[in-house]
Amino acid sequence: MTCLKIKDIYACLENDLPAELRTKFEEHLKSCHVCKQILEDRRVYLESISRLPDFELPPDFTDRVMANLPELGSLSGVWLALAGGIYFLFSLLAVILIAGIKGSLFPVSLEIIKYLFKLASDLSHFVFNNFQQLLGLLKAIKVFSELAAGVLADIFSVSGQTLISLILGIILAMTIFWALIRTTRISQRSEPHENKSQ
């Protein structure tokens, strides 16, 4: 075997040389003092460069990092997706509820909405904590929808009623959606202060 290239000598020292080549090189080393000396020289050199000291960090560096952390993007994302999905369904059901106020769809729609809120409470801790408030809101919506449907029935045709119901449903959903995001952000901002006091 001929002498190895410098690059392969480094590969040998870093255990990055193919096994077959390594075996041949080890054999070669027994008879080649030049390669042996280069290998030893590079070994000492690699050891020297891997022993550089650490850059000093202030003792309170971790605390400083933790105190300045921004909001966790994922939490907002999850909440937005969850809240958006639930309240989109809710607004659709609100339309059905208002449109079918005098028909047989009303009790079914009401049941579905109640079930949806129950499901939301199981899915998220936030919704669970606010379930009572949301249920109260649902009752208020029911009263409002009965009133609105009564007024609308006297003024508009069936298609007009559906359109207005849809608009109202979207406005309502957006309002709840905004309130939910605001609450989530406030609760996240308060976390670093809680940690500081620990």
Add this chain to the structure above:
Amino acid sequence: MNKKTLETAESEDSTLVERCLKGDRRAFEMLVRKYQQPLMNYLGRMTQERELSLDFTQEVFMRAYSALHTYKKKYKFSTWLFRIASNLLIDYWRKKKPPLVFIDSAENEDESQPVHLPDSEPSISERYEKKELIAAIEKSLRELPRYLSELFILRHINDFSYEEIAAIKKLPVGTVKNRVFQAKEMLRTKLEEK
């Protein structure tokens, strides 16, 4: 570290990331404690300014925390974190100075370099006292082109494998190996010249 230890460390990181995503800030604190020193060593040597590298290390953690939901478990967390750090440096240098000119044609110059006769002079470690050697290495490292010193630091100071460095820098593994080799020999020559 052996392969099993590395796998355990990576699995621990993934678990900590999952806990962070569920809102557990203590899990992120554990990640900060684990990676603050390696990041500081990398950023400190790249910028050569202590205060700046402290700010950058903090900024890396802040960026990582904000983007934690984009982290994919199939990648190593350490690699992902250092890619953020590397991008931060690129942004910094782009704003500070004109972009670096990469002379890739010179990259393979030493690849086929044959063994040369060892000189009769004492080896690097024999030539310097320990403190002097450290100072000489640090000084020589600063004199290397940035695209070489960065890969050298990731390989020999942060102990990343060539594959991990390739993932951090989005370069082919062969290119990383060539550049690290170039950096090593260039540094060694500079040390011998001093």
